[in-house]
Amino acid sequence: MLAVIVSQNSALLRHLSATPFRRVDIDLHIAATGEEAVAISQQVSPAVAILDAEMPVLSGYEAARRIKSDCPDCRVVLILGKRISGEQLRQVSETGCDEVLIAPMSADELYDVVALQLGLPRRGSEAFTVTPAVIMNDGDRAIDGQVTNLSVDGVRMVVPEPLSEGTRLRLTIRQEGDARPIEITGQVVWAQEGDGETTIGASFEDLDPETRSRLARLTQWDLLQEADRIRVVIKGDITEASSFDDLVPLLVGRVDFDLSQVSYINSLGVREWISFLRKANIQGYEMHACSVPFILQAAVIPSMVGRGTVVSFFAPYYCESCDHHADRLLQSAAVLAAGYQPPMLPCPECGESMELDDIPERYLGFLQPDELAD
Numbered sequence: 001m002l003a004v005i006v007s008q009n010s011a012l013l014r015h016l017s018a019t020p021f022r023r024v025d026i027d028l029h030i031a032a033t034g035e036e037a038v039a040i041s042q043q044v045s046p047a048v049a050i051l052d053a054e055m056p057v058l059s060g061y062e063a064a065r066r067i068k069s070d071c072p073d074c075r076v077v078l079i080l081g082k083r084i085s086g087e088q089l090r091q092v093s094e095t096g097c098d099e100v101l102i103a104p105m106s107a108d109e110l111y112d113v114v115a116l117q118l119g120l121p122r123r124g125s126e127a128f129t130v131t132p133a134v135i136m137n138d139g140d141r142a143i144d145g146q147v148t149n150l151s152v153d154g155v156r157m158v159v160p161e162p163l164s165e166g167t168r169l170r171l172t173i174r175q176e177g178d179a180r181p182i183e184i185t186g187q188v189v190w191a192q193e194g195d196g197e198t199t200i201g202a203s204f205e206d207l208d209p210e211t212r213s214r215l216a217r218l219t220q221w222d223l224l225q226e227a228d229r230i231r232v233v234i235k236g237d238i239t240e241a242s243s244f245d246d247l248v249p250l251l252v253g254r255v256d257f258d259l260s261q262v263s264y265i266n267s268l269g270v271r272e273w274i275s276f277l278r279k280a281n282i283q284g285y286e287m288h289a290c291s292v293p294f295i296l297q298a299a300v301i302p303s304m305v306g307r308g309t310v311v312s313f314f315a316p317y318y319c320e321s322c323d324h325h326a327d328r329l330l331q332s333a334a335v336l337a338a339g340y341q342p343p344m345l346p347c348p349e350c351g352e353s354m355e356l357d358d359i360p361e362r363y364l365g366f367l368q369p370d371e372l373a374d
């Protein structure tokens with residue numbers, strides 16, 4: 001069970017009992033004052049503390065600072081109001097808190113931050129294993145192979161033996177929590193030998209519609225139906241090989257995109273994505289936890305976001321003291337509230353401050369001032 005301390009705040013308490021948190025075993029401790037939060041933290045060594053900056057008796061800032069010094073492993077998320085002054089920003093970075101969120105936020109936004117801090121799995125990122133075999137005349141021969149890219153069209157793999165073009169392969173894909181494996185056959189179309197291993201590209205033979213759709217959900221997108229909206233998790237590379245056509249008819253009403261697993265986008269992928277957003281007949285959509293490759297494109301091509309709103313996104317951060325690089329999840333509202341200033345965050349390695357490793361005006365180019373309105 002994860003011990004969590006939270007300020008007595010009805011919105012936060014509601015979020016912690018909402019859908020995304022239901023799969024986490026939480027031992028919840030409610031603190032009415034900052035002093036209580038510190039006292040509880042000394043008894044339960046919490047995994048995470050979610051604190052209102054403005055708490056009675058002892059402020060959230062001071063409580064955060066004391067909790068971080070008593071239990072350095074506790075992740076502290078500080079909740080601030082809609083406008084942040086320079087003085088507040090300074091206080092935030094002095095507390096050593098791990099994340100900042102601006103209220104009001106949704107249960108999803110809170111979950112994304114907590115899940116990331118605690119290393120919990122993201123929804124729609126269930127693990128799968130791929131077992132490759134070479135198809136021989138007299139049956140299959142299992143091979144070792146490390147899959148570096150898997151899509152509905154084919155696979156890229158590193159194998160510790162020479163394999164020639166034309167070799168026929170069978171892949172067995174087992175997904176966590178799904179008893180029925182996916183079986184696919186394909187053929188090596190290119191092979192590159194070097195250093196005792198071979199990198200191969202294989203294309204799949206015609207997939208039946210069911211297999212194709214199961215593979216698409218594993219490698220390209222997944223749908224999670226939630227109470228009042230659909231959550232669409234986009235995965236992997238977006239290139240000319242990507243196709244979201246199967247997704248379009250499934251999207252109705254409100255849609256949240258989770259873009260944390262987008263690993264790469266090329267210019268043809270940009271085109272595919274924009275045309276998908278135009279075709280999708282959805283009322284309104286939000287983009288959550290956008291990956292760095294997605295934001296790098298959106299920063300120069302506003303249509304990547306379309307009529308949607310970026311709620312949160314990853315940004316490359318750098319620690320000058322110890323050379324540590326990490327992608328950090330930022331909430332758009334927090335950046336906007338601070339006047340486009342990306343927050344300084346403590347380095348998990350050395351505790352010094354980490355800063356955005358890009359030019360803020362460029363990286364944050366996708367944030368439109370009108371997002372301040374709501």
Ligand SMILES: [Zn+2]
Pocket residue numbers: 319320321322323324347348349350351352
């Ligand atoms: Zn550092």
